[in-house]
Amino acid sequence: xxxxxxxxxxxxxxxxxxxxxxxxxxxxxxxxxxxxxxxxxxxxxxxxxxxxxxxxxxxxxxxxxxxxxxxxxxxxxxxxxxxxxxxxxxxxxxxxxxxxxxxxxxxxxxxxxxxxxxxxxxxxxxxxxxxxxxxxxxxxxxxxxxxxxxxxxxxxxxxxxxxxxxxxxxxxxxxxxxxxxxxxxxxxxxxxxxxxxxxxxxxxxxxxxxxxxxxxxxxxxxxxxxxxxxxxxxxxxxxxxxxxxxxxxxxxxxxxxxxxxxxxxxxxxxxxxxx
Amino acid sequence: xxxxxxxxxxxxxxxxxxxxxxxxxxxxxxxxxxxxxxxxxxxxxxxxxxxxxxxxxxxxxxxxxxxxxxxxxxxxxxxxxxxxxxxxxxxxxxxxx
Numbered sequence: 001x002x003x004x005x006x007x008x009x010x011x012x013x014x015x016x017x018x019x020x021x022x023x024x025x026x027x028x029x030x031x032x033x034x035x036x037x038x039x040x041x042x043x044x045x046x047x048x049x050x051x052x053x054x055x056x057x058x059x060x061x062x063x064x065x066x067x068x069x070x071x072x073x074x075x076x077x078x079x080x081x082x083x084x085x086x087x088x089x090x091x092x093x094x095x096x097x098x099x100x101x102x103x104x105x106x107x108x109x110x111x112x113x114x115x116x117x118x119x120x121x122x123x124x125x126x127x128x129x130x131x132x133x134x135x136x137x138x139x140x141x142x143x144x145x146x147x148x149x150x151x152x153x154x155x156x157x158x159x160x161x162x163x164x165x166x167x168x169x170x171x172x173x174x175x176x177x178x179x180x181x182x183x184x185x186x187x188x189x190x191x192x193x194x195x196x197x198x199x200x201x202x203x204x205x206x207x208x209x210x211x212x213x214x215x216x217x218x219x220x221x222x223x224x225x226x227x228x229x230x231x232x233x234x235x236x237x238x239x240x241x242x243x244x245x246x247x248x249x250x251x252x253x254x255x256x257x258x259x260x261x262x263x264x265x266x267x268x269x270x271x272x273x274x275x
Numbered sequence: 276x277x278x279x280x281x282x283x284x285x286x287x288x289x290x291x292x293x294x295x296x297x298x299x300x301x302x303x304x305x306x307x308x309x310x311x312x313x314x315x316x317x318x319x320x321x322x323x324x325x326x327x328x329x330x331x332x333x334x335x336x337x338x339x340x341x342x343x344x345x346x347x348x349x350x351x352x353x354x355x356x357x358x359x360x361x362x363x364x365x366x367x368x369x370x371x372x
Contacts (some may be wrong), residue, residue, distance in 0.1 A: 033327075087325065114312055120350050165323045167339065177315050177324035177336045181294060199322035204348060 001270070003211060006095075006248045008081055010119060011133035011214050017041060023130070027051075027084040027094040033113065037123030039083065043072045047090045047237070051097060058260070065101050066135045073130025076104065083109035083116070086237075087199075087206040093240040095248075097255070097256055100145060102138025105106060108244065113250050114206040142249070146230045148264055151190060152271055160193035160227040163242040164262070168234070169195040171275040175234060185266030188275040190232070196221045198238040201245045214245055225252065232258040282329040291363045296317035297343060298335040298364070300328070303371040304350045307332025313369065318342045345369050 008016075016022055017040050024042035026034045034044040045051060050068055051062055060068065074080060080103060084091035091108055098106045107114075117123075146154075154160055167173045171187030189195070200217055201209055208214070223229075229246060231239040236259030243257040258265075265271065286363040289296060295335075301311040313334040316326040318341060324336050336343075340361050352371035 085327070117310065118312075118348065118350055165317065166319065166321050167317050167323060173323075173337075173339050175337075177297075177338045178326045178335045179324075180289065181339070182290075197321060271316075 002251070003249055005146075006107055006244075007208065009105050009110055010121060011047075012115050012123060013081060013083075013109050013116075017189075021077070022079045022081060023072075024081050024083070024084040024109075025072070025074070025091075025094070026172060027082055027112075029086075029090055029092045029163070033085050035125075037125055038128075039116065040122065040124040040126070040129055043074075043128050043251065044081075044184070045094060047093065051094065057260075057264075059097060059100070062137050062139065065097075066137050066262065069135035070133045073133055075133040076136055079105040079107065081107050081109055083112045084272055085113045087114060087202055087241070089198075089237040089241055092244045093237040093259075096144065100140050100142075102141060104180035111205055111207040118205055143230045144256055146232075146241070146258040148260050148268060150256075151230055151232070151258050151265060154228075154230050155190060155272065156192045157227070159223055159227045161223070161229060161231045161239075161242060161246075162188050162193040162195050163198040163233045163239050164189075164195070165197050165199070165233055166195060168262075169193075183263075185263060185264075186273055187266070188273040189262075190265060191272050192275040193232075193274075194222050196223070196242070197240045198233070201242065204268070208245065208249060211249060214250055218250070228254040228256075230256050230258050232261040234262045235259070236261045282326055282333050282335055284329070284333075286364070293362070295338045295340055295362050296335060296364050297338050297345070297358065297360050297361050297367065298333065299345075299367040299369065300332040301334065301347045301349070301354065301369045301371060302332065303349070308347075308349050308351060308366075308371060311347050311351075311371070313345060313347045314349060320344065337358040347371060 029047040082091040174183040234238040247255040288348045301308040347369045354369040354371040
């Protein structure tokens, strides 16, 4: 696995629009972005409406994921290229999700929607209708997903990477600052976690930093290559971005994303918290 | 949810006795800029949040009292502003150069 296997440039995307066997997928929380203009031919996935179980706090089960991808016209042998707003946070979450269910060839568009827009590249408002498929997913690969008990057990033994902003890590604020600061959970972080904000891995235009810069970043912040790793944020999408960097770009082994993240951990009764 | 709510508009439902709201608009050549990327950086210049301006060029953050930096990025240019926020409403403007 290397950068070229998992990341494509905006130029590559523009050159490959309309190519059979490649499906472009925009992933946002707020689909008004997609509806206001999207990459030509791209289908949309709504992070909340499409990718979350409608009742429990969890992602879709295998059957529901198969139904979703089939309805969007995505086939098992398609190359899926994901992109989105928020510096690809939700696209990275979807990448991790497609990996959980064993999709063969999935990539991120480097820089996401922001890079595309800042370059002034064309957006289309045309409705996209792909013929339905019969998608077949694998059983979920839990080797890349961490659950709460594992996080508690990892205190003091694994790399716990808190990718939120320093002010969230220290407990000064409880959510990224574009959201109201009214949350029920306690503020702070998991003891022994190191704070390496996701944003340190990205350039201002949303593209990822170079492999050399990324390797230096985690090394400097005390990341121990000999240990297993769990990344978390508030709800698991920014930590998907870091999971992508660690696992897919830098090729580190045994990296898990804790999608329960601070919303879950900070609400657990009796677990240790540091501020 | 980490996606930003709709930018700008009414402050209804926002408790200004507890929230530290930083809001304003991005301007260039005497007109508001829609679709600009505005990020909020903390006192150490670290990224805290980013939103895209509304059709009226507006942005809004929910922060905490203290010093913050706003950086705006759009095809038309870049702009920056430092401000000291207090609990309640803090309004400002970022001009692109």
